Amino acid sequence: MRVRMGTWGRRLVKVLVVGSAAIVFGVLVLAEGFGIDLEPIIRRLAATTGLGGHQALYLAMGIVFAVIGVETVATRGAPALGRAVTLAQHDPVRVGEVHLKTGTVEVEGHAEPMTQTGTIEASYSGTECLGYRCEAKERRRRASDDDSEWRVIETAERAVPFTVTDDSGSVTVDPDGAALTFDRDIVASTGGRIETEWRLEPGESVYVSGWKCDGASGTGGPGGAATYLSAGEDAAAFTVSDAAERRTVLRFLAKGILLSGAGLMFAGLGVALLYFGVV
Numbered sequence: 001m002r003v004r005m006g007t008w009g010r011r012l013v014k015v016l017v018v019g020s021a022a023i024v025f026g027v028l029v030l031a032e033g034f035g036i037d038l039e040p041i042i043r044r045l046a047a048t049t050g051l052g053g054h055q056a057l058y059l060a061m062g063i064v065f066a067v068i069g070v071e072t073v074a075t076r077g078a079p080a081l082g083r084a085v086t087l088a089q090h091d092p093v094r095v096g097e098v099h100l101k102t103g104t105v106e107v108e109g110h111a112e113p114m115t116q117t118g119t120i121e122a123s124y125s126g127t128e129c130l131g132y133r134c135e136a137k138e139r140r141r142r143a144s145d146d147d148s149e150w151r152v153i154e155t156a157e158r159a160v161p162f163t164v165t166d167d168s169g170s171v172t173v174d175p176d177g178a179a180l181t182f183d184r185d186i187v188a189s190t191g192g193r194i195e196t197e198w199r200l201e202p203g204e205s206v207y208v209s210g211w212k213c214d215g216a217s218g219t220g221g222p223g224g225a226a227t228y229l230s231a232g233e234d235a236a237a238f239t240v241s242d243a244a245e246r247r248t249v250l251r252f253l254a255k256g257i258l259l260s261g262a263g264l265m266f267a268g269l270g271v272a273l274l275y276f277g278v279v
Contacts, residue, residue: 062272068263111242119160132200138193182241205242211231211234
């Protein structure tokens, strides 16, 4: 049976072929520019695999690109897409109805500090908040040449228990283990350093998807709460966001599509390189 390839299929093959050739050519040029002698490496790969020199190089690079692609999809792209799908399956309920629900519950309202835990200071800005993520990047000069690149040198996140309040009541949230997704704020940007924070501040709108828990007799949840939201038995859905449900879902959906697309592109190039390494 003869298989006919459509226009998009032919275009994809061309992209993979050209991309693979460009990558190999780029590696060879960079190696030469850095004074790296690839000949011994190629000969050793050829001796180990029984393939020709350039075939062995294609094979090795194909494996690396395929692994990077699969790892990106499996550990970053797919989880983000899965979280988006999970969040989209539920609808927020009024805060005063949480005690009547079971399992994963979504609420929207305003984030307020608890008397027992108060607020915390964000690392860079010193802003009083209920939770934050932060990241610092610095421009570092590469030892191999006179060029420089931005590198992440520090990341951190922290959150304290808080309450979500609407006109029907309030419910406590224990944010330990939650995915924190807030609007970005570039705190400081100099010639060689960028400090970025994502914060949830008191009084801001908040959306929470968490597992409804009933506090153990005599202890309760944070601050002695009889009912609260936490990671519980569905940590994959536990999310704290400063955006409404729809926008939060779109955030994770966009992230998942972007990372999965990049991962699939790397995996595709890896497969193409493997093909040229074997054929």
